[in-house]
Amino acid sequence: MARIIVVTSGKGGVGKTTSSAAIGLGLALKGHKVVLIDFDIGLRNLDLIMGCERRVVYDFVNVINGEATLNQALIKDKRVSSLSILPASQTRDKDALNKENVGKVLEELGKSYDFIVCDSPAGIEAGAMMALYYADEAIVTTNPEVSSVRDSDRILGMLASRSQRAELGLEPIKEHLLLTRYSPKRVEEGEMLSVEDVEDILSIPLLGVIPESQAVLKASNAGEPVILDKESDAGQAYQDVIDRLLGETVDFRFLLAEKKGIFSRMFGG
């Protein structure tokens, strides 16, 4: 049975697609068979972040409508052979998806993949509901900022009430908190919510804390998911996320601001 993981947030621009790409690729690098699905119909981004935008022929909506087969639409990643991407349609809108057909596609993918990572659109409308409906697990992506936390809280409510698991009375969706764009220095200065603050409000288990990093923007523009940048703190933090998703216990890193060394103090660094 494939694990269906939805990467969601409620609020836009918090790093869902960046995280989906990093997590999908990270799991594949560990040798698992992974498919990444872009549910953001009409605002196709995942293909850009994954660097496969020029290889999109058919998309998710074509598959849903029976205009293409899954194999025609799936794009194999050039870096890792066990990773495929199912791109969104740029010309259609979110109403192009329906529960029944999405369910069929996921069932079909579940036969040949270990992980199905669904990159959810922002908002709480049909598109986002479609992305989370069949999920087994949810990675709730949140910025350490009040509006993002509140929107995540809203999505957590939806996960508990609007998913297939909720409707059938099955075991609820397993929730993970992924805190992105975290800046320990700004937390210390009281400008940003701390990990503890967010955990206290949302009270779900913490999966990872991704520090605010220049590497993320660079990676997005290059179409190389940041997890490939092993030098960067963000890349390393995503690596920890992968290990935790696979059941390992890993200490949290990058939670404290770097202490100024004696030299930088002396020379006013």
Add this chain to the structure above:
Amino acid sequence: MSKYNELFYLGKKFMVDTNIEFKGSSFTLSVLHLKTSILAEIRAGLATKVAQAPDFFYLVPIVVNIEQLDDTIEFQAVKSLIEEFNFTFVGFTGAVPKEQRQLIRELGFSFVNTAKASANKKTAALSGSATEVIPEEAHTAQNNFFTDKVHRGQIRSGQQVYAKDQNLVVIGSVSAGAEVIADGNIHVYGSLRGRAIAGATGHHRAQIYCQNLEAELVSINGNYWLSESMEDHWGTPVYINLTDNELSSSKLI
């Protein structure tokens, strides 16, 4: 006319002198319950009773209960009548208005409070002699009778939980942007960050309890507070109730 033995407390202990000493003791006294203020009728009743056992009643101390009389009573005439039948008159008793009690004292008679005064009051309330206190007491009883609706887990932003004709117990926190409503009381075993509306269908005795008050709004029976009114107990365990139609909050622990 009926006669019961009831327990009376005749005084409190005070020391005045070494030769004498005041101490409180309780005695069993006979109480004469009057159901009419017409003297002729009282006289006829007493005559019948005393005739049955004249020795038993001789010089027996007696307290007269006037609770069931609503019209004017001739206190002096009642006392004389009692003494006419060789009782020892002690005083008057019964759940009567303050003014009447005062009048009795002014006339030079003692008014005796029974230990069961409060119990008597309740009986009166139940039998329907309306006073302002009654609806409130009935209300309390009704409130206590609410069953609990128990919600386990956090109530998230955008969610609403309503406990109709019930108290609401939340085992978890109420997020900002969430709403909990109950016709009875609301208990939050966690942080209350959203809105809490207790006594929703008009119960001014409803209360709100939480382990951490950071609410957007709390309301009891239509009286509400926004966050700014909760500064005194912000971030602490608190219970909120209505006192004289105004919300008030107190430390819970």
